[in-house]
Amino acid sequence: MRIQVAAAAAVFLAVLFSAAEGLGSAATIAIVAAxxxxxxxxxxxxxxxxxxxxxxxxxxxxxPNFSFVSVSGGREFFCGLRYGGLSFFCWNAANSSSVSLPAKRVYKGSASMADLSVGEDQIFAFDQNKTGIRWWRGGSTFPLSVAGEFRSLTSxxxxxxxxxxxSRVLCWGRRRQEIQSAFxxxxxxxxVAGDSHVCGLSVSGxxxxxxxxxxxQSNPPAGDPFQFSGIALGANHSCAIKQPNGTVICWGGEASGLGKSYFPANNTLFVSIVAGGELTCGLTAANFKVICWKASRTNPSLTVLPLPKILxxxxxxxxxxxECGIFPDSESLCSGSGVICKSCGSPAASFRPSPPSIPPPPAPSSNSKTSKGWLAFAIVGSVGAFAGVCTILYCLWAGICRRKKVHNSVQPTFASAAGNGAAHQSSMIIASPFTSPPGSKSRIFRRQPSRVMRRQRSGPSSFGDRTEEFTFDDLAAATKNFSIEFKIGSGSFGTVYRGKLPNGLEVAIKRGESGVRAKKLQDKESAFESExxxxxxxxxxxxxxxxxxxVEKEERLLVYEYMKNGALYGHLHADGGDDGKLNSWQMRIKVLLDAARGIEYLHSYAVPPIIHRDIKSxxxxxxxxxVAKVSDFGLSLMSPEAESGEHLTVKAAGTVGYMDPEYYGLRHLTTKSDVYGFGVVILEVLTGRRAIFREEESGEPVSVVDYAAPVIASGNIGQVLDRRVAAPGPAEAEALELVAYTAVHCVxxxxxxxxxxxxxxxxxxSAVALCDASQHDSGSSASISLASMD
Structure with a gap:
């Protein structure tokens, strides 16, 4: 069955642009500040x-009239990287009365450069093979080169x-410590760098x-995660493209307007912006013309520059x-030698200034050439058909004879790996996944000798294998014509109602929006089919x-078993605080275990494996x-085999705060993306904090990962535990250590x-066993099996 899967309309796309626009960053437009x-x-x-x-x-x-890839501007000059990256030129543009700009070639070598960046008087770029970065000019305050892989160069x-x-910021130069320590x-x-400040997007968006x-200039306006893109910084002001409408918002730049933001170009939509000195310029989405304005909240004075269309x-x-597709008409814009990548999440990228030109197919020159072409086609086709038959036969043999996974919930006895394999370096604060943080009494990250761990596995669902197709009248009757008194929730797909079928079974009925509102939910049909x-x-x-x-006309309804006690989110974050239902650590960990077993089934026992893509509380x-159960498969995708190490490359989808940074940054989707989301859920359960919450003192939004993970890694778990739950006893404290350190590795x-x-x-x-009051004394930490976290 062909399954069409797309992001639901309410899903927020991560906004990452391939090249930062701003002073000292590589782009297709640059400003000389002087x-x-x-x-x-x-x-x-x-x-x-x-x-x-x-x-x-x-x-x-x-x-010279060469072909260039990118430009970058500084205080008095700008530089352009020539096509191929084997040389770059610079031009002095400090004198505005000049009528022409002669070039000076600064670099010509065998190593291809990329991401050229110009600062006040320094130039630096990185080797396209990612072996390191190099500097030119700038005096002795900058090194000649630094080895390593880097991205987002700016000066x-x-x-x-x-x-x-x-993902940490590294800086060089005489002001290195001032900027680097601030990040x-x-x-x-x-x-993106301005004259003396730097802005950017955190991994939380x-x-x-x-x-x-x-x-x-360093007081950005408040906004939701991933709301800003296309950042541009000047001497004393900052601007960004605001999503999803593509307009430009600026802040700073005037003593009378500290901390106040303004929209200098009203409702004009831009695809990119750049700044230098007190000037900001942008490329309009409508025709790629350049519009500039001064950094003034009261009188930005827009000017259209006499330039042709800019890339x-x-x-x-x-x-x-x-990663996110091709910019419309990019082949024409690049003159047939390359394409422009669409900026992920940018609405301006969807504007189409003119329809693409489609060249007519070339006419055959002779019967001889036609015959040869058909002969080649027949040979290639025959080889392809033979290869296809072989592939099908192999897949059938592999599926019947070699498939070891089972498509049911009966799960095998699990034997842990033996030995003390070498621990690898984690990207989090903990150096090794088998080493507990300082002060920890838990042994969760120390390998145990080989032992068989027989786990109580969850059985099959209480619902039958067959799904029923209902009529709309059946479901309307079950909900008293979708009465408001039966409404129990709502989401991106539609509204959820409690109902009772004629056989007495209580169900939850999710009704997709219809009519005018449904037209805004472009992915409603895909989410329905996926589920x-x-x-x-x-x-x-x-x-x-x-x-x-x-399925009747425009109506799309889904019927599930009724979950009487609602969502975990509601119990953790109810407006009135904890409602008392999950008031013990043992109960909270048991709920986590239930959910983990459901996700484990998707990853390890469904054939093929399934990535949920929206794991959240x-x-x-x-x-x-x-009993906890995982729901909502509207975004789910079939995954490559978990052990293959492969990933899917798809547009980012999910919920802000739970999304895997690798997924929304690199568009690499694996089962480990679900693991990240579940790690956030564990931190929610431990701390009682939302995935993204506002700090009490500053009111600034903070992710629960940034709030809790460093504290847990330092061994101070008690500092972040939810105060609404009674303080843990000795056995519970050890269980919470086990759960908390697992969460740190998940994120x-x-x-x-x-x-x-x-x-x-x-x-x-193991954590549930520690909390179980009926556990015999010898079943404490000595008998706990420690899983490999490789």
Whole structure:
């Protein structure tokens, strides 16, 4: 069965752009701060040459007339990286009265450079093979080179910065310590430098600014995660493209307007912006023309520059590197030699200035050539058909003879691996997954000798294998015509009602929106089909039972078993506080274990494996006996085999605060993406905090990962535990250590450092055993099996 899966309309897309726009960062447009000269790479130009124009002055000629990949501007000059990266040129544009700009070649070598960045007077770029970064000019305050892999290179006055492999900001130059130390506690996805401050997006999606703040330029406006993109920083002001509408918002720049934001270009939509000095410029989404304005909240004075169309993004040779698709008409904009990658989540990228030109197919030149072409086609087709038959036969043999997984909930006896394998370095604070933090009494991360761990497995679902197709009238009768008194919740797909079928079975009925509102939910049909396709073949005690569905005209309804005690989220974060139902650590850990078993079934025992993509506390439901079950498969995807190490490359989807940084940053989706979301759920259960909450003192949004993980890793678990639950006794304290350290590893930045769900289940079973009052004395820590967290 072909399954179409797409993100639900309410899902927030992570906004990451491939090249940061701003002073000292590689882009297709740059500003020279001293003269207010704006330079860009021409769109549709066969050579992709550079043209410049000072504000309110005629355009300047720029030589040589070579093809360029990107440009970057500093205080008095700008540089352009030539196509191929084997050389770059710089132009002095400090004098606004110039009519032409002669070039000076700064670099020509055998190593191909990329991500060229210009600061006050320094230039730096990294080797395209990612062996390190190099500097030119800038004096003795900058090293000649630094080895390692970096991204998001950017430069300001007296400093250059980049993001290392651990998502930490590293800086160089005389102002290195000032900027780098300001980001010491932050993990970032990208950064952009201004004159003396730096802004960027954290891994949680929040806009963070550090450095000078004398004009309020480091006080970004409040916003939801991933609401800003296209950051551009000047001397004393900052701007960003605001999502989802694509308008520009600025802040700082005036002594009378500290901390106040403004929209300088009203409702104009932009695909990119850049800043330098007191000037900001943007490329309009409508026609890629350049509009500039001064950093003034009261009178920005917009100016349209006399420049042709500028490339809306850097042309890349290989479209396979485009994670979120191709920018409309990009082949035409790049003159047929490359494409522009669409910025993920940017609405401006969907604007289509002109329909693409489709060349007519070439006419055959002779009968001879036609015959040869058909002959080649027949040979290739025959080989392909033979290969296809062989593939099908192999798959049938592998599926029948070699498939060891089972498509049911009967799970085998588990034997833990023997030996003391070498621990690897984690990207989190804990150095080894088998070493407890300082002061810890728990032995959860120390390998045990080989032993067989026979685990109590959950049985099959109480619902039958067959799903029923209901009529709309049946479900309307079950809910008294969808009466408001039967409404129990709502979500992106629609509204959920409690109902009773004629056979007396209580059910939850999810009714998709219809009419005018449904047109806004573009992915409603895909989410419906996905849920039906997955749940109709999945039956497990810890997955919400699927009863049936209804398809009539525009109506789409899903019928599930009724979960009397609602969602875990409601018990943890109810407006009135904890309602007392989950008031013991033993109960909370037992709920986590139930949910983990459900996810483990999806990853390890469903064939093929399934990635849920939206693991969160509101999708973990509790039945009348307080058994936890995983729900909502509207975003789920079939996964490559877990042991293959492969990943899916798909557009990011999920819920902010629970999304795997690797997934929304690199679009790499694996079962470890679900592990990250479950790690966030564990931290919610331990702390009683939402996935993203506001600090009591500052009111700033904080992720529960940033709040709890460092504290747990330092061995101070009690400092973050939910105060609404009674203080743990000795056995419970050890169980909570086990759970907390497991959570820290679940939220590691890199998927390879996270445990598998099977290992998580083992640890949670051990934690429940520690909390069990009926456990005999010898069944304490000495008998606890420690799972491999490799």
């Amino acid at each position: 003269s207010g000269t704006v330079c860009g790479i021409l769109a549709g130009d066969e050579l992709r040459s550079i043209q410049c124009a000072p504000v309110a002055r005629p355009a300047l000629s720029v030589s 300001g006055r007296g400093f250059s910065c980049a993001i290392g492999n651990n 010491a506690n932050e993990t970032m996805t990208n950064i 929040f806009l963070i600014c550090r450095g000078s703040n004398r004009s309020g 809306p993004g850097i042309c890349v040779a290989d479209e396979s590197s485009c 039906v396709a997955f749940l109709s073949r999945l039956h497990h005690k810890h997955l919400v039972g699927f009863v049936g569905y209804c 509101s999708n973990i439901l509790l039945d009348s006996n307080w 590691s930045l890199e998927g390879k450092d996270r445990p598998a769900m099977t290992d998580i289940v083992i640890n949670l079973e």
